Amino acid sequence: MDNIVSVQNVSKVYDNGFQALKNINLNIRRGEILALLGPNGAGKTTLISTITGIVNHTSGHILVDGFDNKKQFRETRRRIGLVPQELTIGAFETVWNTVRFSRGLFGKHYDVNLITSLLEKLSLLDKKDDQLRMLSGGMKRRVLIAKALSHEPMILFLDEPTAGVDVELRKDMWHVISELQAQGVTIILTTHYIEEAEEIADRIGVINNGELMLVEDKDVLMSQLGKKQLIIDLKGATKELPSSIKSRNIELSSDGLTITYTYDINADAVGITSLLQQLKDNGLVLKDLNTKQSSLEEIFVGLVKDSSSSRKNQ
Numbered sequence: 001m002d003n004i005v006s007v008q009n010v011s012k013v014y015d016n017g018f019q020a021l022k023n024i025n026l027n028i029r030r031g032e033i034l035a036l037l038g039p040n041g042a043g044k045t046t047l048i049s050t051i052t053g054i055v056n057h058t059s060g061h062i063l064v065d066g067f068d069n070k071k072q073f074r075e076t077r078r079r080i081g082l083v084p085q086e087l088t089i090g091a092f093e094t095v096w097n098t099v100r101f102s103r104g105l106f107g108k109h110y111d112v113n114l115i116t117s118l119l120e121k122l123s124l125l126d127k128k129d130d131q132l133r134m135l136s137g138g139m140k141r142r143v144l145i146a147k148a149l150s151h152e153p154m155i156l157f158l159d160e161p162t163a164g165v166d167v168e169l170r171k172d173m174w175h176v177i178s179e180l181q182a183q184g185v186t187i188i189l190t191t192h193y194i195e196e197a198e199e200i201a202d203r204i205g206v207i208n209n210g211e212l213m214l215v216e217d218k219d220v221l222m223s224q225l226g227k228k229q230l231i232i233d234l235k236g237a238t239k240e241l242p243s244s245i246k247s248r249n250i251e252l253s254s255d256g257l258t259i260t261y262t263y264d265i266n267a268d269a270v271g272i273t274s275l276l277q278q279l280k281d282n283g284l285v286l287k288d289l290n291t292k293q294s295s296l297e298e299i300f301v302g303l304v305k306d307s308s309s310s311r312k313n314q
């Protein structure tokens with residue numbers, strides 16, 4: 001596999017002594033969309049900042065397209081576009097000039113067509129002559145994206161790109177991100193919207209307390225950690241489950257009308273067939289059957305919860 005970014009044993013201790021990253025190892029594949037998930041304060045922004053060279057890592061190495069991001073800073077910076085989490089743009093500059101100057105900073109020639117097409121893609125063309133202070137929060141975030149793309153980077157970091165962006169625009173942004181990927185750009189984004197990761201990411205990394213807990217293909221993650229539930233509605237309420245099917249994976253609702261069976265996604269169907277047979281044998285009549293698959297959100301919450309409770313128990 002061709003890795004475009006390689007993070008090797010990276011730790012970060014801030015000046016006040018706080019350790020925000022603990023021995024991170026992460027390879028980012030060329031052309032992928034990697035989503036980093038984690039609660040507030042987990043270390044997502046710190047990790048992105050160390051890769052992009054805004055924050056110096058305390059130990060370890062980071063290679064970007066083969067270049068060491070400390071020793072060969074200019075080579076690495078040129079390849080990277082960054083959309084920061086905080087809105088850090090001057091108020092009085094116009095949209096057009098903001099993007100134009102940003103491209104200039106990288107020593108690239110002025111390219112009207114490129115800037116026009118960027119603004120068009122991000123639905124900003126009609127605002128091109130507006131000063132930034134005249135834009136809404138979601139528009140400012142899109143200007144940041146245009147700015148980050150202005151020097152045609154091969155790797156784009158988006159730190160919560162759709163925070164504060166409405167649902168409709170968020171979908172537009174997912175489209176822009178997919179298009180960039182189709183053009184060969186590698187994309188790393190952080191997000192608190194799990195459906196965003198579920199929708200557009202190829203792989204998902206989970207960070208918690210400065211540790212990278214896992215990096216996995218989205219589909220593998222969902223099928224490995226996912227649970228399925230069979231929800232059985234009964235015609236008449238029952239007080240108790242028949243003793244033959246009592247198990248910790250089977251629950252009866254308090255009104256006695258619904259039985260929920262939680263099972264591993266990869267388990268075969270044998271358990272279900274015998275469960276249904278036993279319900280029948282015990283005179284319970286089914287009204288309806290439904291299955292539900294756990295979402296990425298449930299998987300994520302479970303992971304983060306497990307790790308903080310095991311830490312408390314240490």
Ligand SMILES: Nc1ncnc2c1ncn2[C@@H]1O[C@H](COP(=O)(O)OP(=O)(O)OP(=O)(O)O)[C@@H](O)[C@H]1O
Pocket residue numbers: 014015016018019020038039040041042043044045046047085
């Ligand atoms: N300059 C700094 N000095 C000291 N500690 C810092 C500094 N910047 C961040 N931290 C701490 O490092 C930890 C990780 O912060 P970081 O901003 O990377 O989290 P995050 O995962 O991006 O969170 P969020 O989802 O809220 O954006 C936090 O505990 C934060 O307080």
Ligand SMILES: [Mg+2]
Pocket residue numbers: 044045046085159
């Ligand atoms: Mg952050």
